[in-house]
Amino acid sequence: MQAHSPRAAPPPAGRAGSRRKLLFRLSVLALVVLMLVTASVAWLLQAPIDIQRERVDFTIVPGSSMRAAAREVAAAGAEIQPWILILLSKWMRVETSIKAGSYEITRGITPLELLNKLTRGDVTQADLVFIEGWTFRQMRERLNAHPELRHDTADLSEAEIMRLIGAPESAAEGLFFPDTYFFAKRSSDVDLLARAYRAMQQHLAREWQARAADLPYRDAYQALVMASIVEKETGRNDDRPLVAGVFVNRLRQGMLLQTDPTVIYGLGETFDGNLRKRDLTTDTPYNTYTRAGLPPTPIAMPGLASLRAALNPAATEALYFVARGDGSSHFSPTLDEHNQAVRRFQKGGKP
Template sequence: MKVLLALLVLGTLAAGAAGWWAWRSLDQPGPAAAAVVVEIPAGASLSRIARRLEDAGVIEHALLFEWYGRASGQAGKVRAGEYRFPAHGTAREAMARLVSGEVVLHALTIVEGWNFRQLRAALAGHEAIALQLAEVPDAELMARLGKPGMHPEGWFLPETYRFPRGTTELELLRMAHAAMERALAETWAARADDLPLESPYEALVLASIIEKETGLADERREIAGVFARRLERGMRLQTDPTVIYGLGPEFDGDLRRADLRADTPYNTYTRHGLPPTPIAMPGRGALAAAVNPADGKALYFVATGRPDGSHYFSTTLEEHNRAVARYLATLRERRNSK
């Protein structure tokens, strides 16, 4: 009887010691010497997750991690996704991270002035985006966005979007489109009086031209003013970016006089008014400029040829022609110096 009692006592002490060791081990630093990213598949069992974490060096004992998850009632709360675990993190911290669902977020930046073709290429080239519609034509893609018949150009707001791995291109486009709809509505509500634009869409079209004409924030409203005055007077906009857009992917980077005379729906040298659609994706600055053009008398502008990308603004055609001549001379001088 005494022997049995002694064995029971020893067994109890051993179990207590094992439990104490296990509990302390949950708070011991893990083996990873640097941060580790581990993807947890949807539907993975806790034992599979524990083995994956052990293999990655996040935890030291997979069985202990699995026991802790079940004993604490957290086994069923683990969320799938991609997680970043800090160097020498504890097993308890690893479990808390998996339960929190704080997954790694990737980023895609839609650049101001991109066209829709460039956006689709960026989506297709992003390693964290799940491609489902790579071969789907633009028209069908817009239909899947719930916008059948809408031309896609200009309708996606240039910003940086963050998302978990496995997000589809359709989900990202839906985010960017909703952001543009909100930005355009806010911009249109704050428009100036007597604006020569009849709808938010016309503001979007004009903003896209402004976006392509200048990269300088302090020039946007001035360029918008030139276009607004031209529209008010019935003058053609005569802006090169619209012509280039109308030429399509075949444009080789060299705009020729023949291109300016070749009539397309986007040639603002041959046609009055705005082109039928935006020609790029305008940012918030270009949107704001389109509906709040600067006052003034300038009807023309041309690049100065300086490295800052600035423009010279003219009120008369004669003054503009002199500015063009200076610009061409600057280009010749630059070519000769090379």
């Protein structure tokens, strides 16, 4: 006969029921707490941020953490506790995805929308236009006057600016491409100049590769010099290849270019708007009435049409041209014909 161990007595029915009720109540309480937390989080995500002004502008500098960015937002005037953005970014796993730049937020934006803006890099943009035919001095004046740029080059020399943007040239004239440039507010003017420089290098390299044969240029830089002269001589696209053709013919024949815009450039700030005969005989490195060949640097910022004209000039026998008075030019192969055109278009037909 085997001995059996006594079995443990089952708990009283009342105690088991109390335990189940307690577990049920705890589950209900946890569910309620979870619902409250979820509702609170949803409210925090969707409740508009209190902004006292119409808009708030702030800048996130490169390398900023989400904590630093949240403080910047709050300091700019958006009434949001930084911890909300910090916790939200951690929950969404985007705390390291913030993008630097200038931002603008307006009334009605929610924390979730703000976080999405910061991680998408939805920055506010300003723009600046560089115009064909501008000199580098005019470019700098426009840069220095722009209220949304950081003026890091304001006190620098031309050569220092070129070194700062990584350009091998020391003379800046003509080396920036005229275009509309968009940038984040409070960007450095150095970055903008570097972009315009790279754009010109790209356009010049492409047009140089597609150039006509047997052009009288030593290198692409001389083509850029010619393009700047074409840019200043005419604003008509139809005339640009012909103007370039005249100057190319003159270079090939060893003739002086005799173009007024280079003389004016050489006069610099002393030019008062009236080109006199004595100016044409006063020698400067840019006086193409006294010096053969191309001037040492461009005289302005040429556009793409002038670049293409300089590198693919019209096939023409013309050696001269004169303004008609309507924006176009009359082209002549001989000096006699040119003199007749001058009398006709510039002297009212007087001999």
